[in-house]
Amino acid sequence: MKLTGLDFETANFKRGSICSAGCAVLENGIVTEKREWLVRPHKSLDYVTAACYNVHGIGYYDLRRAPEFPEIWPVLGGMLQKAEYVVIHNAQFDLGHLRAALELYRLPAIRFQYVCSLAVSREKFPDAESHSLNAMASIFDHEFRHHDALEDAQACAAILFKMKFEEKDVRMFDFHYEQN
Numbered sequence: 001m002k003l004t005g006l007d008f009e010t011a012n013f014k015r016g017s018i019c020s021a022g023c024a025v026l027e028n029g030i031v032t033e034k035r036e037w038l039v040r041p042h043k044s045l046d047y048v049t050a051a052c053y054n055v056h057g058i059g060y061y062d063l064r065r066a067p068e069f070p071e072i073w074p075v076l077g078g079m080l081q082k083a084e085y086v087v088i089h090n091a092q093f094d095l096g097h098l099r100a101a102l103e104l105y106r107l108p109a110i111r112f113q114y115v116c117s118l119a120v121s122r123e124k125f126p127d128a129e130s131h132s133l134n135a136m137a138s139i140f141d142h143e144f145r146h147h148d149a150l151e152d153a154q155a156c157a158a159i160l161f162k163m164k165f166e167e168k169d170v171r172m173f174d175f176h177y178e179q180n
Contacts, residue, residue: 002027004083005157007149008094009056016100017045019058022149023079026157036150038066042104056147069101080112089133089156091116109176117156120165
């Protein structure tokens with residue numbers, strides 16, 4: 001089974017303020033491809049809040065020479081479209097930022113199947129004290145550096161591979177830019 005983990009870190013609390021992206025392809029549980037990017041947020045969102053910096057450690061000056069989202073999108077989008085399933089922990093958060101970035105830059109349509117590892121975790125481990133990515137990873141003895149986009153992407157795909165999921169857990173992300 002080919003799973004592609006996806007994770008974003010954000011510069012602030014505005015949708016689309018992606019400042020780091022990580023994507024990892026796992027085939028039968030083994031990482032076969034991985035990419036990570038620092039991303040300079042869109043000019044309308046180009047600031048880093050202290051709260052976000054305190055989570056991931058990416059500061060304003062780290063992003064000055066980073067590419068903007070459209071520059072990484074051909075590779076990242078290609079990885080997502082090649083995936084059998086894209087895996088995201090708390091998909092609502094990351095896909096909301098993805099949709100906003102695609103809209104901000106008026107990027108082309110994309111469609112892919114995804115599974116939210118947070119939702120599957122809640123279903124498979126209803127009595128767990130926490131369903132956060134680091135809590136679930138510890139259940140499976142998966143060590144990683146939390147809030148690093150690439151490490152988070154690898155972790156959510158690895159834990160979903162071990163948890164297994166069902167067809168009912170699969171959703172569709174479907175974006176196409178609509179001009180007003």
